[in-house]
Amino acid sequence: MDWSDLRIFLAIAREGTLGAAARKIGQTQPTMGRRLRALETSLGQTLFQRTADGLVLTDEGAAVLRHAERIEDEALALERHVSGAETQLDGLLRLSSSDWFGTVMLSPVIAAFGKRHPKVTVELLTDARLYRLPRREADLVFRIKPFSEPEVISRKLLHIPYALYGKKGSKPPRAGDGGAVRVVTMNAEFADMPDAVWLKRALPNAAIASRSNNRQVQAELCASGDGFAVLPRPLGDRDRRLVALDVGTAPPGRDTYVGYHRDLRRLARLRALLDIVIERLAG
Amino acid sequence: MDWSDLRIFLAIAREGTLGAAARKIGQTQPTMGRRLRALETSLGQTLFQRTADGLVLTDEGAAVLRHAERIEDEALALERHVSGAETQLDGLLRLSSSDWFGTVMLSPVIAAFGKRHPKVTVELLTDARLYRLPRREADLVFRIKPFSEPEVISRKLLHIPYALYGKKGSKPPRAGDGGAVRVVTMNAEFADMPDAVWLKRALPNAAIASRSNNRQVQAELCASGDGFAVLPRPLGDRDRRLVALDVGTAPPGRDTYVGYHRDLRRLARLRALLDIVIERLAG
DNA sequence: TTCCCGCCATACAAAAATGTATGACGAGCG
DNA sequence: CGCTCGTCATACATTTTTGTATGGCGGGAA
Numbered sequence A, B: 001m002d003w004s005d006l007r008i009f010l011a012i013a014r015e016g017t018l019g020a021a022a023r024k025i026g027q028t029q030p031t032m033g034r035r036l037r038a039l040e041t042s043l044g045q046t047l048f049q050r051t052a053d054g055l056v057l058t059d060e061g062a063a064v065l066r067h068a069e070r071i072e073d074e075a076l077a078l079e080r081h082v083s084g085a086e087t088q089l090d091g092l093l094r095l096s097s098s099d100w101f102g103t104v105m106l107s108p109v110i111a112a113f114g115k116r117h118p119k120v121t122v123e124l125l126t127d128a129r130l131y132r133l134p135r136r137e138a139d140l141v142f143r144i145k146p147f148s149e150p151e152v153i154s155r156k157l158l159h160i161p162y163a164l165y166g167k168k169g170s171k172p173p174r175a176g177d178g179g180a181v182r183v184v185t186m187n188a189e190f191a192d193m194p195d196a197v198w199l200k201r202a203l204p205n206a207a208i209a210s211r212s213n214n215r216q217v218q219a220e221l222c223a224s225g226d227g228f229a230v231l232p233r234p235l236g237d238r239d240r241r242l243v244a245l246d247v248g249t250a251p252p253g254r255d256t257y258v259g260y261h262r263d264l265r266r267l268a269r270l271r272a273l274l275d276i277v278i279e280r281l282a283g
Numbered sequence C: 001t002t003c004c005c006g007c008c009a010t011a012c013a014a015a016a017a018t019g020t021a022t023g024a025c026g027a028g029c030g
Numbered sequence D: 001c002g003c004t005c006g007t008c009a010t011a012c013a014t015t016t017t018t019g020t021a022t023g024g025c026g027g028g029a030a
Helices: A003-016 A018-025 A031-041 A059-084 A099-116 A192-202 A217-223 A268-283 B001-013 B017-023 B029-043 B059-083 B099-116 B194-202 B217-223 B268-282
Strands: A046-052 A054-057 A092-094 A121-125 A138-143 A152-160 A162-167 A180-184 A207-211 A230-234 A242-245 A254-261 B048-051 B054-057 B092-096 B120-124 B138-145 B152-160 B161-169 B182-186 B208-210 B228-232 B242-245 B255-263
Touching: A003 A018, A003 A031, A003 A059, A003 B059, A018 A031, A018 A054, A054 A059, A054 B054, A059 B001, A092 A099, A092 A268, A099 A121, A099 A138, A099 A217, A099 A230, A099 A268, A099 B217, A138 A268, A152 A268, A162 A192, A162 A217, A180 A217, A192 A230, A207 A217, A207 B099, A217 A230, A217 B017, A217 B099, A242 B152, A268 B092, B001 B017, B001 B029, B001 B059, B017 B029, B017 B054, B029 B242, B054 B059, B092 B099, B092 B268, B099 B138, B099 B217, B099 B268, B138 B268, B152 B242, B152 B268, B161 B194, B161 B217, B182 B194, B182 B217, B194 B228, B208 B217, B217 B228, B217 B242, B228 B242, B255 B268
Parallel strands: A092 A121, A092 A138, A121 B208, A180 A207, A180 A230, A207 B120, B092 B120, B092 B138, B182 B208, B182 B228
Antiparallel strands: A046 A054, A138 A254, A152 A254, A162 A230, A162 A242, B048 B054, B138 B255, B152 B255, B161 B228, B161 B242
């Protein structure tokens, strides 16, 4: 695989047609087509469906896109490092977290922080894509995957227990079976999360009623009777319509990590927010 | 910077000479030399010191090496994934909506749909970017912006009223002023939303405590005392810690639209879900 | 039904990249 | 000191890649 072909792939994925990608990149439409075919041949996979309107990513192409975006992030980090670029922020802190974590765990802390430091505006983004620290899209990122980038300063913040929940009054399922019951679980993109894997093992014969990338949606679906769901306890326990169930084993919890770019470690307001986050959540 | 040059760079760094790198990569020594010079020119840095024995990394080169190795790791991960590729989905519907709408409005409907049609798996994505119907990233999209693409079949689903909320027990602000009170509002990207504009007009002297792209985060921040917030009534009214406030005028509501690609209009399960969505929400 | 537009794929020409051959240089050895 | 070897850099030939022109196809509009 020629790594430059991935750049072409990214352009095509983002622009949707060979011609638009060519304009973006400064080459021509036939070249885009040839380079894409070369990449597909090299990988042995079809990455796009060709339509009259342009190219649409296949599932495989979507997976490649995620990798290619990380490669691009790294390439940008390289260029940023080499150029010595720095930016400035003033009065604002941008945080990124998952939706449920932002709502349930971070909002009270941000409110408390706002009392101590009323002149700092906090912007909390729960859009899953906005957490690429090298792009400075967020100053502080909370996530369950450990940070491995050496330019990111990170720490484990806390461990979150998970549990299997059902709608109050529903008949609990039998562990090891799950036949005739339905479950709500992660969407396909996140089907390999440990709690989703546990659910599949604990209730191997359960049917999947719904999937979502949003834990609060899963909680709501569960509370609406759509099916049993594994949820973080801080989320599940606050909904009175749900009850945690004991089926012999408990699903694995998850660690949550917080990270920020090392260049920001002297930013006073980031230090201040991080201090209160650690005080409130890590204690 | 040509990403393929990084591969050449890695080979030179590891092998120590242009000739050895050339043999490793299957090209020639002059090519290695030219490509390395091209990379150094592109980055504006000297990556190797040339010696009689070969090339030795400079400090800058060592830093680039770390980035290049991560890029290589990612490229290898991509290739590993692709070689073990698996695909195929069956009986799936992918929906996309905002986070609060998915949780509060759609989840009960999806649960009801699941009872009528238990063999369809619904995947609800609340990631704001996943709504490009021509790309088939979602089968059904719910959003407040009307669809203008001619290949999308859409309709207005319902009108959602909004209101100003405060934490129960808090002193309501005076319209036209807002001095000495704090508000929670949309992040900068969405600051021109009608309800955010209304809030600024209704309480022009209020300080912005926090911003978020997530309405549920805003609700939680409001309930935690961070500040007053304009929220969709279906969200605000279900939280007993909040109370809707009357400051003389009401914020504007929003219409919500649903759309799907015309190619999917004969997809039975999409029709079935759309039918129940309209039945439950548009009535 | 016909025409037009925008898309991708293909054939051939032009440009760019690579390979071959060789020169310059430095280090080690006799 | 001179010779040999291994290195990198350069000039020119060859190969590969890209650009240009164009054909085929599908969809939308008249």
